[in-house]
Amino acid sequence: MKIKFLGGAGTVTGSKTLIETNGVRILIDCGQFQGIKQLRELNWESLPIEPKSIDFVLLTHGHLDHCGWLPRLVHQGFEGKIYCTSPTKDIAKLILLDSAKIQEEEAEMANKNHFSKHKIAEPLYDVAQTEKVFPLFRVIKEKEPFDLDPEITAVFQNAGHILGACSITLTMEGKTLVFSGDIGRDDDVLMYPPTKPQKADYIFLESTYGNKRHPDEDVKLSLETYINNTFRKDGTVIIPSFAVERAQTIMYLLWQLMREGRLPDIPYVIDTPMGIDVLKLFQTNSSWHKLRPDECIEMCQMFTMVSDYEDTIKMIYTVQPKVIIAASGMITGGRVLSYLERYIGKPETTVIIVGYQAEGTRGRKLLEGEKEIKMHGKIYPVEATILEIEGLSAHGDQHDLLHWLSALENRPEKVFLVHGENEPADALRFQIQEKYGFDCMVPFLGQEITL
Structure with missing residues (x-):
């Protein structure tokens, strides 16, 4: 063998x-x-x-x-x-x-x-x-x-x-x-x-x-703190996320925080067509996870779900503070790049990294403190606050x-x-x-x- x-x-x-x-x-x-x-x-x-x-x-x-x-x-x-x-x-x-x-x-x-x-x-x-x-x-x-x-x-x-x-x-x-x-x-x-x-x-x-060892971190408290701090600066929170499981986990935690009255009343956006499709798989494969069907339905009602790229463009240019969950999780591609092109250079923006970032990816470079990031052939200065929540891996x-x-x-x-x-x-x-x-x-x- x-x-x-x-x-x-x-x-x-x-x-x-x-x-x-x-x-x-x-x-x-x-x-x-x-x-x-x-x-x-x-x-x-x-x-x-x-x-x-x-x-x-x-x-x-x-x-x-x-x-x-x-x-x-x-x-x-x-x-x-x-x-x-x-x-x-x-x-x-x-x-x-x-x-x-x-x-x-x-x-x-x-x-x-x-x-x-x-x-x-x-x-x-x-x-x-x-x-x-x-x-x-x-x-x-x-x-x-x-x-x-x-x-x-x-x-x-x-x-x-x-x-x-x-x-x-x-x-x-x-x-x-x-x-x-x-x-x-x-x-x-x-x-x-x-x-x-x-x-x-x-x-x-x-x-x-x-x-x-994953830190013994209160993930909900971290999300609450980062989002509220950004809201007070009239900024936008961008969470690059893997469309499968990670996006749904973040949605679940944000939904819990909203039910507990710990988040501001602003748009919460899931902009990953694949992540939205995976939500349907959560509903049809309930034996594989802990989320009840009624919880899944209620959770989804909190979010604006964006599938069409035209709606992505509209959301990018919406001036008010908002929380965006978009793929890809390592910022190697996907719609998160479109948001970052607009927001990475704004000091009031917060980017929250929530998963493993492989060597050489944009996500790893941001965590390592890179001052510039290349997307679609152009260089963008990094003025946003880059934060990490390790407990979501x-x-x-x-x-x-x-x-x-x-x-x-x-x-x-x-x-x-x-x-x-x-x-x-x-x-x-x-x-x-x-x-x-x-x-x-x-x-x-x-x-x-x-x-």
Whole structure:
């Protein structure tokens, strides 16, 4: 059995882990690289194997860094089955179509304004290529084992994090391999705690926050304080947000604050068509989260929901103070850029960062104190107040990741720490060895290991 780390090794993006066993090739996740240019350029490279030779793709969840390379994989010849849960299928379709549209628009804008170094800028993939992915999806149920072939069994189990997110257990060649996917928090606002594995010979564990503990922060108090302080300056609050789960969590917290009389009576805007579509998925997948249907309906009534870009333009030029929730969460694209182009240079503006910011993203640069930010080929001075609320992360921290290993009834032969930058991954390696005595390693991108 061979394992090859084609992505999500030494970085939190581009997750792709290839397993080869008895002539069968399985790809766990098929993510898009994001962040620094060196990583983004990897999206244009071909895999070291023929995509047509891959038999199955198993998706842990629908975030772009786990499913965003599927259109390229299919375009290059993959014809196998893509297994995932029902919410993951729905979310992946939304995210992939949104990604394709954004890439088409950005290529068109780059060609129109001549800010691409290429003679003709092209999207990584387009909508037509993306739609060819969808017939390959096969929905499976959580906790129910199924056979990929007579000698390989798979089972998906809740990982928290977002709707439909699962860890995947594969049994083959007499060994049990567990792929964590992204592990949610034990005390998440909306999602249930992740299911812990009980048996594993090999574990592939994410390490996004492997060197951090989320602060014991009163998130509601922080939101209340930041919004009221900005309101007193007649300013606008912009919250760059992942459209899936994070946007809904922020909406829920703001709704609670409004019910408690702790927020000003100003417009609260959710401007992400995908985030609005995900709200519908919350209503149709109630078993995956804690929010009651009646709460979801009441919460939505508080917000102005913007889908059409014409309404985005109107909202941007609305003079009064307001709170805007818009994608993307790392400020790598999406409508949040349109708001920031207008407001990042105003001292009365507050930008609240509420999630992980990968290396090289605009969100990371703002947190690191950059005084200028480049958007759509233009440089904008940063005069807005940049604040962070760490307690809203959908990823488990070091304590959660260590706790996820606590139910194991056997000692795994090895734990591979993936989906993390090198420093967090190595810090988690040390903690796992210290706490459990498990043999751990941090694989590098492109590394192949024989089990």
